[in-house]
Amino acid sequence: MATTTGSPLSALRTRAYRLVYPRTEVDREHRRVVALCLPFFLLATVAAFLPMATMARASVSVGVYENVGWTGEFYRTLVSDPVYREIAVNTLWFAAATTLVSVAVGVGVAHALEKYDLPFERGLVAALSFPIALPGIVVAFLIVVLMGRSGLVTNALAALVGGDPFSLATATTVFGLFLAYLYSLIPRSALVLRGTYSEVNQDAEEAAQSLGASPLQTFYHVTLPQIRPGIVASFILTFRTALTIFGTVLVLQNLSLATLRIQHEIANGFEVQTAAAIGVIYFAFMLGFTYLGLQYTSAEVTTI
Amino acid sequence: MTDGTDAAELRTDGGTTTGSRTVLGRFDPSAAFGRPLVVGALAVTLLFLLVPILLTLVASFASDWTGILPAGFVTLDNWRHALGIGLEVGSRRGVGSGLAFSVLLATGGMVLNIFVGVPIAYAVTRYDFVGRDWINAMAILPIAPGIVLGVAFLKTYPQYAGSALSLIVAYSILKSPFMVLTVQSSFQSMDLRQLEESGRALGASWLRTFVTVIVPNAKGGIMAGSIITWILAAAEFNFTWLVYSRGPKPFSLFLYSNITRSPILTAAAAVSIYFLIVTVAVLVLQFVGGTGFTTVRREEV
Numbered sequence: 001m002a003t004t005t006g007s008p009l010s011a012l013r014t015r016a017y018r019l020v021y022p023r024t025e026v027d028r029e030h031r032r033v034v035a036l037c038l039p040f041f042l043l044a045t046v047a048a049f050l051p052m053a054t055m056a057r058a059s060v061s062v063g064v065y066e067n068v069g070w071t072g073e074f075y076r077t078l079v080s081d082p083v084y085r086e087i088a089v090n091t092l093w094f095a096a097a098t099t100l101v102s103v104a105v106g107v108g109v110a111h112a113l114e115k116y117d118l119p120f121e122r123g124l125v126a127a128l129s130f131p132i133a134l135p136g137i138v139v140a141f142l143i144v145v146l147m148g149r150s151g152l153v154t155n156a157l158a159a160l161v162g163g164d165p166f167s168l169a170t171a172t173t174v175f176g177l178f179l180a181y182l183y184s185l186i187p188r189s190a191l192v193l194r195g196t197y198s199e200v201n202q203d204a205e206e207a208a209q210s211l212g213a214s215p216l217q218t219f220y221h222v223t224l225p226q227i228r229p230g231i232v233a234s235f236i237l238t239f240r241t242a243l244t245i246f247g248t249v250l251v252l253q254n255l256s257l258a259t260l261r262i263q264h265e266i267a268n269g270f271e272v273q274t275a276a277a278i279g280v281i282y283f284a285f286m287l288g289f290t291y292l293g294l295q296y297t298s299a300e301v302t303t304i
Numbered sequence: 305m306t307d308g309t310d311a312a313e314l315r316t317d318g319g320t321t322t323g324s325r326t327v328l329g330r331f332d333p334s335a336a337f338g339r340p341l342v343v344g345a346l347a348v349t350l351l352f353l354l355v356p357i358l359l360t361l362v363a364s365f366a367s368d369w370t371g372i373l374p375a376g377f378v379t380l381d382n383w384r385h386a387l388g389i390g391l392e393v394g395s396r397r398g399v400g401s402g403l404a405f406s407v408l409l410a411t412g413g414m415v416l417n418i419f420v421g422v423p424i425a426y427a428v429t430r431y432d433f434v435g436r437d438w439i440n441a442m443a444i445l446p447i448a449p450g451i452v453l454g455v456a457f458l459k460t461y462p463q464y465a466g467s468a469l470s471l472i473v474a475y476s477i478l479k480s481p482f483m484v485l486t487v488q489s490s491f492q493s494m495d496l497r498q499l500e501e502s503g504r505a506l507g508a509s510w511l512r513t514f515v516t517v518i519v520p521n522a523k524g525g526i527m528a529g530s531i532i533t534w535i536l537a538a539a540e541f542n543f544t545w546l547v548y549s550r551g552p553k554p555f556s557l558f559l560y561s562n563i564t565r566s567p568i569l570t571a572a573a574a575v576s577i578y579f580l581i582v583t584v585a586v587l588v589l590q591f592v593g594g595t596g597f598t599t600v601r602r603e604e605v
Contacts, residue, residue, distance in 0.1 A: 126596030
């Protein structure tokens, strides 16, 4: 270490001094790293850390417009009121179920793209990546185009089985919302997995194959263990995305989820402390979940 | 599909194309049906993703949609309606100024992201330091959902949460992971240490090396990241919806009012405007060496 004497405080002071006036090449490298990270942290402080801290303070504040006094009332309501418990359950099972399906489909899609020589592969990947650019409200509209009252699937079904399109429309049911989530999530999970797939050791697969393993056995025993970090990474990323979807739910309005509730609290009577409390729980949950997830993989696997 | 021509070739997915038998001659269902099943899943997925987009684009030129497919082509009425062209009064006035406002916001967010994202991407790719993994995770994972950040902004900057500056700053932090990931991907394909040392050996300072050697070498990635963050900021809805109060209407709110309140064909035209913007972006991204709307870059290929 730089200093041998004194308290941790003076050691810190020496380190700060060395950052500004570096003496060795190591000091200079430290200064470069700090300088390179500084713009991001300035932005994060103004646009994330400070607002999030203020929001956390608001969630335990008595005042609505100003942060004064302390109360745990809003968290107590969240825990005791069955309405909020139902929202929590809905949010979790829905995000988990859509994530599981998306990751499973993503494995298949990534496998087909990376392992088979398909024609127009670049075009296929570009098409697969297109939905990532679409905001949730547009995804909701696309589901209405398919499953709404004048939708393609609805009317095709009505023509086939002879029913009323109005009763066959599923866009505004939980099933419609499920499909909308899959629409947003599958491209994300598939592209994360595609990155992992490109690093799979093909020699091992060929060896397993020539030893007589069937394609399924090869996949299960050789490929799957190699793509496991990618599966974990895509699970983390997809689950996080599923939790943050809001526009889709706002348009389709078919399940009471936490993001929708936050907007409801703000729009109806400006219940900002309750909204803030939900926000804090959301943030804490995502942080904890991501931390746990990253124990099983490295963030470097994450590419979209 | 190309199979059938290379009959006995070993495949790395474990299948052979010699019918339904493995190398040892056993009948195996996964050799027989595995590949068609997986390719079928890919096809169904792509149809699910693309059919509604194409249908929307087609429907935007139709005059009627009561049957299975839209009918009555070709009309530009839906587009005219969506854009508010030829209407003197009503809520549709000001679409143009809203679009211009969104272009301004998205560009602001993008520029901010270049200054914020490129340096941190370089730091975590080039150097090894205490807490590197944590800083990396923080830079490539969105810090908070847009709607939660919206509540935080309403509380922290009550008077200014809906202002242009607040929107630019929020778009920047919400979309910065895409910039960092794309630029990182570019940096990873470069020999950064060697580039840096060459620059230094020729007498340039570290700062000059970074600005005149490293950054220009990563310009493909920076361009791709800029396009992606620009598009995502231009269509950001969740944060915008929560903090918006007055002034020109950002593009995403224009989309929302069309989707929820307009006839489906007008909404289709409004959404198609956005599809066209994204299509142009994807084509440009292909051109600068990317693989579509992704942060993965394959410049060496």
